[in-house]
Amino acid sequence: MAEKKSVQQSILIVDDELIVRESLTKWFRQDGYRVESAEDANHAIKLMNEGPWDLALLDIKMPGMSGLDLQKRLKEIDKNTGIIMITAFASVESAVQALKEGAFDYVTKPIDPDHLSHIVLNALKHKKIIEENVQLREQISDIAKATDIVGESQQIHNVINLAKTVAKTDTTVMLRGESGTGKELIARAIHANSDRRYFPIIAVNCGAVTESLLESELFGHEKGAFTGAQYRRKGKFELADGGTIFLDEIGNISQKMQVQLLRVIETKQFTRVGGSEVISSDFRVICATNRDLEAAVKDGSFREDLYYRLNVFTISIPPLRERRSDIPLLAEYFRNKYATIMHKAVTEINPNAMDIMVQYDWPGNVREVENVMERAMVLAVPPAIQHTELPFQLASKTHGLQADSLAVVERAQVEMILNRTGWNISRAAEILDIDRVTLYNKIAKYGLKRP
Amino acid sequence: MPSILIVPIRPVDHAELTALIAPLSHAFELPVTIEESNYLDPSFAFDTYRNQFNSTYIIASLLDRYPAHSGKIIGITEVDLFVPVLTYVFGEAQLDGRIAVLSTYRLREELYGLDPNPKLEHIRLLKEANHELGHTFGLIHCHNPECVMHSSTSAEEIDVKGNNFCEECEQAMREALISTH
Numbered sequence: 001m002a003e004k005k006s007v008q009q010s011i012l013i014v015d016d017e018l019i020v021r022e023s024l025t026k027w028f029r030q031d032g033y034r035v036e037s038a039e040d041a042n043h044a045i046k047l048m049n050e051g052p053w054d055l056a057l058l059d060i061k062m063p064g065m066s067g068l069d070l071q072k073r074l075k076e077i078d079k080n081t082g083i084i085m086i087t088a089f090a091s092v093e094s095a096v097q098a099l100k101e102g103a104f105d106y107v108t109k110p111i112d113p114d115h116l117s118h119i120v121l122n123a124l125k126h127k128k129i130i131e132e133n134v135q136l137r138e139q140i141s142d143i144a145k146a147t148d149i150v151g152e153s154q155q156i157h158n159v160i161n162l163a164k165t166v167a168k169t170d171t172t173v174m175l176r177g178e179s180g181t182g183k184e185l186i187a188r189a190i191h192a193n194s195d196r197r198y199f200p201i202i203a204v205n206c207g208a209v210t211e212s213l214l215e216s217e218l219f220g221h222e223k224g225a226f227t228g229a230q231y232r233r234k235g236k237f238e239l240a241d242g243g244t245i246f247l248d249e250i251g252n253i254s255q256k257m258q259v260q261l262l263r264v265i266e267t268k269q270f271t272r273v274g275g276s277e278v279i280s281s282d283f284r285v286i287c288a289t290n291r292d293l294e295a296a297v298k299d300g301s302f303r304e305d306l307y308y309r310l311n312v313f314t315i316s317i318p319p320l321r322e323r324r325s326d327i328p329l330l331a332e333y334f335r336n337k338y339a340t341i342m343h344k345a346v347t348e349i350n351p352n353a354m355d356i357m358v359q360y361d362w363p364g365n366v367r368e369v370e371n372v373m374e375r376a377m378v379l380a381v382p383p384a385i386q387h388t389e390l391p392f393q394l395a396s397k398t399h400g401l402q403a404d405s406l407a408v409v410e411r412a413q414v415e416m417i418l419n420r421t422g423w424n425i426s427r428a429a430e431i432l433d434i435d436r437v438t439l440y441n442k443i444a445k446y447g448l449k450r451p
Numbered sequence: 452m453p454s455i456l457i458v459p460i461r462p463v464d465h466a467e468l469t470a471l472i473a474p475l476s477h478a479f480e481l482p483v484t485i486e487e488s489n490y491l492d493p494s495f496a497f498d499t500y501r502n503q504f505n506s507t508y509i510i511a512s513l514l515d516r517y518p519a520h521s522g523k524i525i526g527i528t529e530v531d532l533f534v535p536v537l538t539y540v541f542g543e544a545q546l547d548g549r550i551a552v553l554s555t556y557r558l559r560e561e562l563y564g565l566d567p568n569p570k571l572e573h574i575r576l577l578k579e580a581n582h583e584l585g586h587t588f589g590l591i592h593c594h595n596p597e598c599v600m601h602s603s604t605s606a607e608e609i610d611v612k613g614n615n616f617c618e619e620c621e622q623a624m625r626e627a628l629i630s631t632h
Contacts, residue, residue, distance in 0.1 A: 017535075019507075019536070020535065023537065026546065030591055030592055031591065086536075109536060112539075113539065116537070
């Protein structure tokens with residue numbers, strides 16, 4: 001007889017009555033299942049150990065060990081086997097007990113054949129879905145673990161330990177650190193190690209969009225809420241239901257948004273823009289900023305109540321210049337990354353080049369290391385990266401820094417940011433966190449010239 | 452020469468059995484005959500508690516009665532059949548064996564409160580005869596919803612599936628047929 005199922009599914013029948021075993025065995029064999037039967041608990045346990053079985057049908061009332069006790073034993077041997085109890089009308093109560101203890105379903109004798117075939121199909125489908133679910137969860141965990149945080153310094157270890165500790169809780173986390181220190185990476189690591197990891201982490205850059213846009217980004221909008229709102233759209237808080245919302249650059253939001261944010265964080269409820277329906281969402285908040293929020297609270301630009309609401313558990317990510325021992329590791333990490341992406345057999349970084357990098361202050365932190373390494377990898381001739389392939393300003397700036405005065409450091413920082421922003425004064429002032437007038441003064445003071 | 456023998460189990464409508472001869476012999480390419488002289492009285496298989504007839508007993512009895520018949524035997528009756536653990540069966544067959552039994556009781560529209568429909572009932576009977584005889588050739592239930600070997604536990608499910616064996620089942624049946632020759 002040709003086999004018609006790709007994988008033959010198996011059913012174990014346990015009943016003390018011969019006629020029941022025989023007729024069920026026959027019934028299921030005609031359905032193409034692999035079927036074995038046992039007349040008592042001992043035999044059933046023996047067969048179970050020889051398993052695995054997809055399904056087990058257990059008579060609830062047998063001499064010796066009852067079906068209920070047997071169910072527990074079988075579950076101990078293989079918790080994945082689906083269990084269906086067979087009962088007489090009189091023992092429906094114990095069938096309910098069996099369900100409470102994890103049986104998939106029960107059938108009463110005599111069994112309606114239509115009912116039986118449906119229950120068996122459902123039980124097998126249920127088992128398959130559970131198995132798929134386990135597989136998918138493992139895959140997600142693997143992917144989540146792949147988030148690399150590079151570094152062996154004590155400082156970064158402290159950060160990782162704090163992140164791991166707080167991950168298991170639902171506490172609001174605030175990440176502090178300069179631009180490019182990897183705040184989003186840490187936020188993702190916290191999410192990936194939390195019980196919320198099977199739900200999404202939604203990242204919002206609060207500094208990147210205007211106030212009105214941010215409002216509809218965060219809360220969503222109804223169709224027709226404003227010109228161009230052609231469809232109802234879910235907001236980030238709604239999308240983060242069950243998961244985590246990562247609010248980056250939280251220090252940059254307007255007063256009005258601060259009020260709205262405070263309310264939604266406190267109540268976990270909000271309405272879409274232009275809507276009246278109150279929507280509830282279960283999310284965890286992780287926020288990040290590189291601003292001095294305490295100063296902002298003092299000068300009134302950041303609400304104190306929101307500050308305390310967010311500042312429950314703070315993790316400060318140290319800038320790279322405070323953990324120089326991580327620079328070689330990061331440089332190697334990015335060299336390897338771009339060697340793979342660019343298919344270039346560059347296997348090392350020349351010690352001279354590495355020295356320059358370790359000396360350098362990296363105001364752009366890890367992001368800057370990545371950019372510098374990407375650039376160097378474009379220029380590099382295999383097998384090694386030379387110091388000449390590092391960006392010019394980086395090579396020269398390190399020499400300037402040998403004089404340790406504050407003015408030298410400031411000049412280097414201002415010039416670097418100006419060059420990075422293409423001498424966009426407003427942008428540079430924003431990054432440097434000073435006003436434009438001050439920036440003009442500093443340009444004049446240090447005699448900086450547009451290239 | 453193997454053949455298919457239809458054994459009437461009383462009560463049964465003889466005309467319905469006669470109408471099976473041509474299509475069954477076409478489906479299995481075997482001569483089909485009806486046992487005319489020796490009807491089976493199923494009262495020995497009656498269960499007074501359930502008010503139904505035990506099909507397993509009937510199979511055993513047919514096995515005793517025709518020890519030397521080469522080929523397949525199908526008993527057909529109007530009475531309601533059961534196997535002890537199930538509330539009812541349309542029929543029962545020995546998987547890869549010689550005997551099948553079949554009841555027309557649940558194939559009748561009247562049972563479901565509808566007007567009699569002899570044509571539909573004939574098609575149902577033919578499908579179930581093909582199906583149970585298919586089991587005696589070793590065929591198991593087929594996943595193809597159009598194949599007559601598709602499992603059906605209600606009259607509607609019989610109506611949904613087709614009259615014939617799917618290609619795969621047909622081939623398996625032919626191979627089994629050759630080995631019985």
